Amino acid sequence: MKPLSHSDFQLPFCCRCFFLSLMLWWGTGGSGSAMGIIMPIYGNISSQFSAAEAAARRVPLIAVFNPDDGPGTSKNSSYANSVNRIKAAGGEVVGYIATGYAGNTLPVMKSLMDKYHTWYGVQGYFLDEMTNVSNATNRTYYQIPLRLREW
Numbered sequence: 001m002k003p004l005s006h007s008d009f010q011l012p013f014c015c016r017c018f019f020l021s022l023m024l025w026w027g028t029g030g031s032g033s034a035m036g037i038i039m040p041i042y043g044n045i046s047s048q049f050s051a052a053e054a055a056a057r058r059v060p061l062i063a064v065f066n067p068d069d070g071p072g073t074s075k076n077s078s079y080a081n082s083v084n085r086i087k088a089a090g091g092e093v094v095g096y097i098a099t100g101y102a103g104n105t106l107p108v109m110k111s112l113m114d115k116y117h118t119w120y121g122v123q124g125y126f127l128d129e130m131t132n133v134s135n136a137t138n139r140t141y142y143q144i145p146l147r148l149r150e151w
Contacts, residue, residue: 036060042096043067049082056091064126066096070112075119083120094124101131102141 041048052063083093095116116122
């Protein structure tokens, strides 16, 4: 007998988003205020973009956009249109950047930020793969990206 895994219990992504939105709405007493969601959009799955757009019309939403382990090698017009639809619906879109556990160089992260901003007009960045080693070097490393992108 095959042991059960996490994937055995997954609902389709759009259903999970709907139920999460519904739970958040009920959690505010039905008023739809004060709570929001953070939704990952990884890869090119149109149902994710559609679910994010629909959710952004109902609750505050931040979509973490990660088309290809970062912004990719070139702009994708379909992604750009989807990002714009989410923003037009009232959502915010941030670009996913892996820090490599404090191993990615700052010029690489600056380049990724520039691509996200230029190609997709993101409103911020989600820094992932944070190191759990607390020392002065790593604290400085994670403070610098906050200053890399000046608007």
